[in-house]
Amino acid sequence: MRVDRLWLTDFRSYESAELQLAPGLTAIVGANGEGKTNLVEAIVVLATTASFRGAPTEALVRAGASAAIVRGEGERDGRQLLVEVEITPTGRTRAQVNRQRVARTRDLLDALRVTVFAPDDLDLVKGGPAGRRRYLDDLLVAVHPRHDATRRDLDRVLRQRNALLKQAGGRLDEAAAATLDVWDARLATAGAELGRARRDLIARLVPVLSSAYDTVADTAAEVEVAYEPTWLDADYASVLAEGRQADVRRGLTLVGPHRDEVDLSIGGLPARTHASQGEQRSLAFALRIAGHELVTEEIGVAPILVLDDVFSELDPQRSRALLEALPPGQTILTTAGVLPEGAAPDRSLRIAGGRIVEGDAPVG
Numbered sequence: 001m002r003v004d005r006l007w008l009t010d011f012r013s014y015e016s017a018e019l020q021l022a023p024g025l026t027a028i029v030g031a032n033g034e035g036k037t038n039l040v041e042a043i044v045v046l047a048t049t050a051s052f053r054g055a056p057t058e059a060l061v062r063a064g065a066s067a068a069i070v071r072g073e074g075e076r077d078g079r080q081l082l083v084e085v086e087i088t089p090t091g092r093t094r095a096q097v098n099r100q101r102v103a104r105t106r107d108l109l110d111a112l113r114v115t116v117f118a119p120d121d122l123d124l125v126k127g128g129p130a131g132r133r134r135y136l137d138d139l140l141v142a143v144h145p146r147h148d149a150t151r152r153d154l155d156r157v158l159r160q161r162n163a164l165l166k167q168a169g170g171r172l173d174e175a176a177a178a179t180l181d182v183w184d185a186r187l188a189t190a191g192a193e194l195g196r197a198r199r200d201l202i203a204r205l206v207p208v209l210s211s212a213y214d215t216v217a218d219t220a221a222e223v224e225v226a227y228e229p230t231w232l233d234a235d236y237a238s239v240l241a242e243g244r245q246a247d248v249r250r251g252l253t254l255v256g257p258h259r260d261e262v263d264l265s266i267g268g269l270p271a272r273t274h275a276s277q278g279e280q281r282s283l284a285f286a287l288r289i290a291g292h293e294l295v296t297e298e299i300g301v302a303p304i305l306v307l308d309d310v311f312s313e314l315d316p317q318r319s320r321a322l323l324e325a326l327p328p329g330q331t332i333l334t335t336a337g338v339l340p341e342g343a344a345p346d347r348s349l350r351i352a353g354g355r356i357v358e359g360d361a362p363v364g
């Protein structure tokens with residue numbers, strides 16, 4: 001799977017840009033604010049139609065322009081691939097694969113997959129459980145797209161159930177109780193399905209994660225992922241029934257997959273509170289690489305790997321280890337500084353004054 005050429009029109013800071021990527025490693029170098037992340041973001045947009053930085057879709061359109069267009073030409077499973085995504089300032093998106101309109105964003109996954117590792121991923125380790133739940137559920141959908149429906153169903157029913165609980169204002173009348181029964185039955189089914197799927201995914205993930213961490217951190221520390229939802233083993237439907245009064249009093253659903261803890265540890269110590277900053281960054285990278293490897297195993301081809309500004313926070317040894325740990329396939333990395341010693345990108349692009357030119361990347 002590759003993107004060989006990329007064209008941008010009115011995307012982020014680029015009025016018009018064209019670039020060529022290597023089948024292996026491409027390095028994009030430039031000063032802060034030059035537009036390096038904008039370029040890799042465009043590649044992610046081809047696979048998802050969205051920003052990986054959490055920006056609203058309309059922020060992807062160059063200020064003042066009427067639409068942003070990203071076009072990528074590449075290869076998937078030996079076949080030529082042309083993906084085009086158009087975004088308007090109101091946030092409307094249109095996507096085409098090989099000139100055929102794609103109805104659902106999810107269908108773009110059949111054309112392109114991208115794994116992104118960016119500085120904010122530190123939050124996967126350092127932040128609260130919501131980020132880790134999102135990581136697991138995103139990976140679940142990437143590995144088994146059918147779980148997209150489970151996840152959506154769960155989100156919908158939780159919203160409806162919480163709205164009903166809030167509306168009840170602490171007291172349920174008969175009609176509201178009957179509606180709640182319906183939501184509870186749906187929540188119990190979707191919740192248990194997601195909980196079990198998360199558990200199975202973690203069982204597959206942990207060995208891959210441990211080995212990725214050992215490579216990047218150059219140690220043999222054991223990495224664990226603790227996911228122990230008691231509601232799942234106790235039967236979610238009964239737990240919801242028992243907790244109904246408390247839910248009504250608080251006006252929200254207090255127990256379930258949306259509140260689960262997912263704890264990471266390194267060598268038996270909680271990574272969130274005990275690991276050093278460097279260890280946390282290595283673990284965040286290992287989480288992305290492990291996910292990347294599971295998806296590769298599942299779909300039989302490696303997604304495109306994007307590493308956005310990852311060396312600025314790592315010491316030279318960890319940066320080198322990270323480069324050495326890169327799985328085979330197409331990788332695009334950005335840096336505002338120098339590449340780690342020993343780095344030998346197949347193609348180097350430099351951005352200066354908004355222009356993209358070919359040139360050697362500085363290696364330190």
Ligand SMILES: Nc1ncnc2c1ncn2[C@@H]1O[C@H](COP(=O)(O)OP(=O)(O)OP(=O)(O)O)[C@@H](O)[C@H]1O
Nearest residue numbers: 012013032033034035036037038059061062063336
């Ligand atoms: N919709 C937009 N329209 C016009 N310019 C934009 C838009 N979105 C972002 N920019 C500009 O793009 C620039 C940021 O680009 P980008 O985030 O790619 O920088 P970078 O090279 O990755 O920087 P750093 O090294 O600091 O992370 C900013 O100058 C910003 O003003």
